[in-house]
Amino acid sequence: MPVNYATPAADQLFPVAGVRLGVAEAEIRKKNRRDLTLVALDAGCTVAGVFTQNRFCAAPVQLCRNHLAGGHEIRALVINTGIANAGTGEPGRQTAQASCDAVAELLGIKAEQVLPFSTGVILEPLPVERLKAGLPAAKADLKADNWHAAAHAIMTTDTVAKAASRVVTVNGKKISISGVSKGAGMIKPNMATMLGFLATDASIAQGMLDKLVKEAADASFNCITVDGDTSTNDSFVMIASGQSGASFATETDAGWAEVKAAIIAVSVELAQAIVRDGEGATKFITVAVEGGKDSEECRKVGYAIGHSPLVKTAFFASDPNLGRILAAVGYAGINDLDVDGVRVWLDEVLVAEKGGRAAAYKEEDGARVMAQAEITVRVDLGRGAAKASVYTCDFSYDYVKINADYRS
Amino acid sequence: MPVNYATPAADQLFPVAGVRLGVAEAEIRKKNRRDLTLVALDAGCTVAGVFTQNRFCAAPVQLCRNHLAGGHEIRALVINTGIANAGTGEPGRQTAQASCDAVAELLGIKAEQVLPFSTGVILEPLPVERLKAGLPAAKADLKADNWHAAAHAIMTTDTVAKAASRVVTVNGKKISISGVSKGAGMIKPNMATMLGFLATDASIAQGMLDKLVKEAADASFNCITVDGDTSTNDSFVMIASGQSGASFATETDAGWAEVKAAIIAVSVELAQAIVRDGEGATKFITVAVEGGKDSEECRKVGYAIGHSPLVKTAFFASDPNLGRILAAVGYAGINDLDVDGVRVWLDEVLVAEKGGRAAAYKEEDGARVMAQAEITVRVDLGRGAAKASVYTCDFSYDYVKINADYRS
Numbered sequence: 141m142p143v144n145y146a147t148p149a150a151d152q153l154f155p156v157a158g159v160r161l162g163v164a165e166a167e168i169r170k171k172n173r174r175d176l177t178l179v180a181l182d183a184g185c186t187v188a189g190v191f192t193q194n195r196f197c198a199a200p201v202q203l204c205r206n207h208l209a210g211g212h213e214i215r216a217l218v219i220n221t222g223i224a225n226a227g228t229g230e231p232g233r234q235t236a237q238a239s240c241d242a243v244a245e246l247l248g249i250k251a252e253q254v255l256p257f258s259t260g261v262i263l264e265p266l267p268v269e270r271l272k273a274g275l276p277a278a279k280a281d282l283k284a285d286n287w288h289a290a291a292h293a294i295m296t297t298d299t300v301a302k303a304a305s306r307v308v309t310v311n312g313k314k315i316s317i318s319g320v321s322k323g324a325g326m327i328k329p330n331m332a333t334m335l336g337f338l339a340t341d342a343s344i345a346q347g348m349l350d351k352l353v354k355e356a357a358d359a360s361f362n363c364i365t366v367d368g369d370t371s372t373n374d375s376f377v378m379i380a381s382g383q384s385g386a387s388f389a390t391e392t393d394a395g396w397a398e399v400k401a402a403i404i405a406v407s408v409e410l411a412q413a414i415v416r417d418g419e420g421a422t423k424f425i426t427v428a429v430e431g432g433k434d435s436e437e438c439r440k441v442g443y444a445i446g447h448s449p450l451v452k453t454a455f456f457a458s459d460p461n462l463g464r465i466l467a468a469v470g471y472a473g474i475n476d477l478d479v480d481g482v483r484v485w486l487d488e489v490l491v492a493e494k495g496g497r498a499a500a501y502k503e504e505d506g507a508r509v510m511a512q513a514e515i516t517v518r519v520d521l522g523r524g525a526a527k528a529s530v531y532t533c534d535f536s537y538d539y540v541k542i543n544a545d546y547r548s
Numbered sequence: 549m550p551v552n553y554a555t556p557a558a559d560q561l562f563p564v565a566g567v568r569l570g571v572a573e574a575e576i577r578k579k580n581r582r583d584l585t586l587v588a589l590d591a592g593c594t595v596a597g598v599f600t601q602n603r604f605c606a607a608p609v610q611l612c613r614n615h616l617a618g619g620h621e622i623r624a625l626v627i628n629t630g631i632a633n634a635g636t637g638e639p640g641r642q643t644a645q646a647s648c649d650a651v652a653e654l655l656g657i658k659a660e661q662v663l664p665f666s667t668g669v670i671l672e673p674l675p676v677e678r679l680k681a682g683l684p685a686a687k688a689d690l691k692a693d694n695w696h697a698a699a700h701a702i703m704t705t706d707t708v709a710k711a712a713s714r715v716v717t718v719n720g721k722k723i724s725i726s727g728v729s730k731g732a733g734m735i736k737p738n739m740a741t742m743l744g745f746l747a748t749d750a751s752i753a754q755g756m757l758d759k760l761v762k763e764a765a766d767a768s769f770n771c772i773t774v775d776g777d778t779s780t781n782d783s784f785v786m787i788a789s790g791q792s793g794a795s796f797a798t799e800t801d802a803g804w805a806e807v808k809a810a811i812i813a814v815s816v817e818l819a820q821a822i823v824r825d826g827e828g829a830t831k832f833i834t835v836a837v838e839g840g841k842d843s844e845e846c847r848k849v850g851y852a853i854g855h856s857p858l859v860k861t862a863f864f865a866s867d868p869n870l871g872r873i874l875a876a877v878g879y880a881g882i883n884d885l886d887v888d889g890v891r892v893w894l895d896e897v898l899v900a901e902k903g904g905r906a907a908a909y910k911e912e913d914g915a916r917v918m919a920q921a922e923i924t925v926r927v928d929l930g931r932g933a934a935k936a937s938v939y940t941c942d943f944s945y946d947y948v949k950i951n952a953d954y955r956s
Contacts, residue, residue: 195885196878196903227874229888229903262871263905372875449857453948463670466635467780470604477603480637495604495637497671540861540945 155284158381162281166274169222198226310395343382420538442530452535460506481522563692566789570689574682577630606634718803751790828946850938852880860943868914889930
């Protein structure tokens with residue numbers, strides 16, 4: 141049961157002209173489930189992506205990096221669930237290549253114009269013949285108003301499909317932005333790669349899109365943590381088709397700020413949905429850190445709090461355990477932090493200042509906030525103007541149950 | 549129920565000449581429990597310590613640092629449980645000072661010659677009058693063969709008292725080494741500071757002892773992790789009384805290597821006992837990383853595995869989940885790691901090589917190892933000669949239960 145999240149209805153997910161999606165049941169690992177998604181891009185799209193930093197990155201991730209770095213015009217994405225094709229060595233690289241070859245042949249493009257994505261169990265070989273056999277059905281299903289189906293077809297252990305959509309009008313032109321995501325951090329790492337795909341019909345210059353995908357990831361997918369682990373297959377890809385007629389070639393173009401903000405907002409919505417669907421999650425927690433010398437140190441503090449099993453079990457118990465939060469601030473790695481200057485709030489309740497509990501703080505006020513399903517922990521480091529936020533969930537019996545029982 | 553650990557009997561803990569210990573019931577937080585320990589050192593001892601890096605370090609930790617840095621001859625340690633005197637601001641510093649003043653007056657020494665330690669709930673004021681009232685009883689109890697009582701008196705949420713002792717004979721002289729420890733990482737952070745005290749009757753030059761305490765901590769207390777959190781009060785102190793007549797002034801002195809090895813072995817035993825008593829622990833896991841370019845990167849990999857809630861829940865479930873271990877190796881932060889050169893063993897079973905599952909690996913072999921109470925995960929990074937080990941425990945339902953229920 142996700143925390144305050146439900147999949148948008150199909151008609152709330154706007155088509156993006158130039159981007160068609162098709163899904164199929166390919167029996168990659170199980171029968172009777174949609175497990176193959178094909179995304180066909182018209183000529184003229186720009187595409188950019190960010191990928192896992194895990195050294196055991198999966199074979200398809202390596203191909204994605206190569207194809208994007210090679211400057212090829214990307215014309216298709218192919219996404220399978222069930223098998224992650226990670227930890228599969230050289231044979232894995234060959235099956236990922238074979239997937240691209242098959243899509244290229246089917247659509248009459250080059251293999252270098254295809255980006256492959258896999259998510260599911262790792263260390264198992266990808267049954268590429270089944271994937272190839274499923275492609276014609278996915279091609280037959282290609283249509284622009286198919287984001288809802290794609291959101292479902294990329295799910296693995298997700299309990300709900302995740303999608304977001306938004307329309308902005310700038311310079312008299314209507315621009316659509318739609319996206320889908322899946323995963324729950326590494327909470328079930330065998331099948332829980334984090335994937336995000338976002339498309340807009342604005343035209344965005346390649347250099348700007350490369351920059352935007354990093355900036356959007358830093359504000360969204362890179363700000364979420366369920367248990368701190370990083371998958372072998374994490375990917376976030378952004379597509380700009382240009383078919384709305386709205387075009388952005390430089391950062392100073394009129395309307396760009398608005399479009400950029402909308403794209404980042406959709407990215408954040410897609411990323412937060414993953415935390416809201418974190419296995420065993422009963423609460424959604426925003427850790428908002430401000431007053432840092434730079435955003436990096438704010439992020440360190442945010443992650444120290446957001447990763448702490450002690451803090452997360454306290455949230456599960458609705459226990460306003462200030463000691464655990466302060467201890468996490470203290471060990472976040474800011475060596476010259478003056479703890480007497482740190483202030484901490486639970487929502488609007490000031491709980492700590494001057495190196496200890498706030499004088500006016502009453503535990504009943506903290507307990508009231510902790511009982512909520514959505515909680516903001518605000519930390520002011522009192523040493524600068526930088527800030528950063530981290531999104532996380534609590535840590536429940538169900539987390540252990542799900543992860544202990546998962547394979548056994 | 550600790551994993552393969554029981555407190556040594558009182559007569560297995562050897563007295564260290566020049567070091568006397570006394571305990572008392574001071575009702576710091578609860579009645580009818582030993583919660584105050586006084587350690588009196590004869591003149592001529594050398595003392596060295598390492599302390600928490602947490603910026604919210606407790607008031608007594610600050611005093612310990614000052615007194616050691618000031619070069620004062622340390623003549624006493626005073627340790628209370630119940631209240632940690634952390635996150636208590638300026639009033640906390642005053643009560644820590646008052647504790648030292650009281651011990652100094654009682655023993656006829658200076659306050660700067662006293663090292664104070666507190667462990668227990670944080671953010672609460674230390675009832676220093678009760679501590680002072682308990683000191684005469686602790687003084688009356690002072691004796692050299694009292695390590696067993698001290699091990700019990702420093703416990704907070706520990707389920708067993710932790711102590712270790714060893715005798716080595718070098719150059720015809722018998723040298724005793726005894727120590728006590730408490731804590732379970734930050735697993736119950738309000739009361740679970742990690743403390744370690746070790747004494748030997750060898751004479752060790754101050755510079756060598758300063759170096760040894762760091763080296764021993766790096767091989768013991770700094771290698772253990774229960775949940776990755778760092779307490780506000782963690783301390784490890786080493787005392788060398790010199791009363792055995794064996795004296796070590798330089799690293800090349802005959803017998804030093806043997807004495808040093810014995811001291812480190814006692815430190816490791818004290819530190820591992822904390823993991824074995826980790827709340828909810830059902831297994832003791834050694835992560836032994838070798839083949840690194842330097843020990844720092846080996847340690848990174850060890851901690852990535854040892855901190856991962858996913859790996860730890862898999863151990864709880866006796867699930868040989870290679871994917872989780874490989875993923876942790878991959879995100880440990882070695883940016884130029886060639887994963888094809890990494891090999892992983894569960895005990896003697898080779899489970900992964902060449903970027904994936906080992907060809908000869910059978911899941912039944914992995915499952916057999918995972919069912920044991922003691923497991924070694926061995927990782928060869930294949931890029932150098934450095935190594936490092938990390939000790940951890942598994943992650944069970946009881947961990948969440950204990951930490952979610954602790955204050956509520």
